[in-house]
Amino acid sequence: MLFKIAWRNIWRSRIRSVVVILSVAIGVWALSFVLSFSNGITYTYISNAIRDQLSHLQLHNPKFPEDKNSKFFLTDVSKKLDTIRQMPEVEATTARAIATGMVSSARTASGVKIVGVIPASEMKVTHFEKNIKEGEYFKEDRHNEILLSERTAEKLKVKLRSRVVLTFQNLDGDITTAAFRVVGLFSTGNMITDEGSVYVKADDLKKNLIPQTSESDSLAAQSVVSQDIAQEIAIYLKDAKLVGDVKKKLQALFPGTLVEDYWQLSPDIELYETQIHTSNNIIIIIFMLALIFGIINTMLMAVLERYKELGMLMAIGMNKVKIFTMIVLETLMLGLVAAPLGLGLGLLTVHLLQDKGIDLKAFAAGLERFGISTTIFPVLDPGLYARIALAVLITTLLASLYPARKAVKLDPVEALHKI
Known part of the structure; x- marks a missing residue:
C-alpha cells in the first residue's frame, strides 16, 4: 500500500518530479561518461604498453x-x-x-x-x-x-x-x-x-x-x-x-629463469591504475555530495508543501514509521527512475564513441610525455555500472533521511491549523 501511495505522491507535482529525475539522470550520464573516459585512458595506456613494447610476460637471465x-x-x-x-x-x-x-x-x-x-x-x-x-x-x-x-x-x-x-x-x-x-x-x-x-x-x-x-x-x-x-x-x-x-x-x-609480468616490468602501470581508481572514487564521492544536497532540497520542499496533509494522516492514525517510510520510498523511487535513464544514456554515448574514439591530438605533446595515446576509446565495464548504480541508491537513501525525519517531527495539531 505504501509503495502505491508513494508512487502517486511523486506525480502529484509532475514538473518538480520530472526536473529531479532529469537532474539525476543527467548527473549519472555525465558521471558514467567521465568514468568511462578515465577508464579508457587507463586501458589505452596499458594495452599500448603491452602491445607495442612489453607484452604480457618476459623471460630474462x-x-x-x-x-x-x-x-x-x-x-x-x-x-x-x-x-x-x-x-x-x-x-x-x-x-x-x-x-x-x-x-x-x-x-x-x-x-x-x-x-x-x-x-x-x-x-x-x-x-x-x-x-x-x-x-x-x-x-x-x-x-x-x-x-x-x-x-x-x-x-x-x-x-x-x-x-x-x-x-x-x-x-x-x-x-x-x-x-x-x-x-x-x-x-x-x-x-x-x-x-x-x-x-x-x-x-x-x-x-x-x-x-x-x-x-x-x-x-x-x-x-x-x-x-x-x-x-x-x-x-x-x-x-x-x-x-x-x-x-x-x-x-x-x-x-x-626470471619470469616477470607487465606489472613488474613497468611498475608505473600499477601506479597508474591505482591513481585512476582513486580518482574515480573521488569523482563518485563529489557526485554523491552534489546529488544529496539537490535531493534533500527538493524533498524538503515536498514535505513543507504537504505539511497539513501529513499532519492529517498522523491525526487519523498513521504512525510515524509509515510516514517516515513513505518519504524514503518517494525519494528512492525518484532515484530508481533516474538511474537507469542516466546509465542508458551513458551506455549509448560510450557505444557511439567506441569505434572512432575521442580525438585529443590538440594535446598530443602533453599526452605523449606520459605515454598516452591521442585517441581515447571510452570503456564502461559492468563493474563500473554496478558502482554507479550503487552510488545512486546510497545517495538517494541518505538524502531521504533528513526530509523523512523532518516529516515525523511535525506536530499534528499545529499542522492541521496551518494555512
Whole structure:
C-alpha cells in the first residue's frame, strides 16, 4: 500500500518530479561518461604498453635486469620458444637480443636501448610494424637495417636511407661499432619509448656482440655463433587474465629463469591504475555530495508543501514509521527512475564513441610525455555500472533521511491549523 501511495505522491507535482529525475539522470550520464573516459585512458595506456613494447610476460637471465648488460643472456632459446608455443594460453612469442649503447650520425649522438628483433615473430607479438610512419619494416633478405623513432631521427638530423652508427659493448665488454641504414621511422605515441629505443634485426646485432678474436672459445662466443641465445623472450597471451597462471607454469618449466609480468616490468602501470581508481572514487564521492544536497532540497520542499496533509494522516492514525517510510520510498523511487535513464544514456554515448574514439591530438605533446595515446576509446565495464548504480541508491537513501525525519517531527495539531 505504501509503495502505491508513494508512487502517486511523486506525480502529484509532475514538473518538480520530472526536473529531479532529469537532474539525476543527467548527473549519472555525465558521471558514467567521465568514468568511462578515465577508464579508457587507463586501458589505452596499458594495452599500448603491452602491445607495442612489453607484452604480457618476459623471460630474462636473473642478472640481466640489474644493469642491462648483454653478457647476461638466456641459452637454449629455441627449445624455450618451442615449449612456450605449445602452451594453449599463448598467442605468440619471440626472442630479442638487447644491448645498451649509443646511436650517432654525422651531426650528433644519443644514448639508446638497442633491440634486436626477429621480424616475423615480432610482428605477431607487438604488431610494431603498424607504428611505422615513414619507410618500411625489415626485409628478410637485407642486412644492417635500423628503425628509428621520428623523434630520434629529428634529433640526429637523419632521414630515410641515411647511415647511422651504433656503439655498444660486446659480450667480452669491449666497445664495438656497426653501421646501419635507416629504413623506417616509427612513432608509438609514447615519448619515453620513442626517444629511448632503436630496432635492428636480432641476427645483425648478435654478429656484432661476438668478440672479433677468432680464437675466442668462451661460452658466450660459442652461443652467439649457434644463434641460440637471447637477452629477452617476450610472450603475448590470448587473454590478459591468464597472466598469473601462465607465469606460475613458466616458473615451474624454467626454474633458473626470471619470469616477470607487465606489472613488474613497468611498475608505473600499477601506479597508474591505482591513481585512476582513486580518482574515480573521488569523482563518485563529489557526485554523491552534489546529488544529496539537490535531493534533500527538493524533498524538503515536498514535505513543507504537504505539511497539513501529513499532519492529517498522523491525526487519523498513521504512525510515524509509515510516514517516515513513505518519504524514503518517494525519494528512492525518484532515484530508481533516474538511474537507469542516466546509465542508458551513458551506455549509448560510450557505444557511439567506441569505434572512432575521442580525438585529443590538440594535446598530443602533453599526452605523449606520459605515454598516452591521442585517441581515447571510452570503456564502461559492468563493474563500473554496478558502482554507479550503487552510488545512486546510497545517495538517494541518505538524502531521504533528513526530509523523512523532518516529516515525523511535525506536530499534528499545529499542522492541521496551518494555512
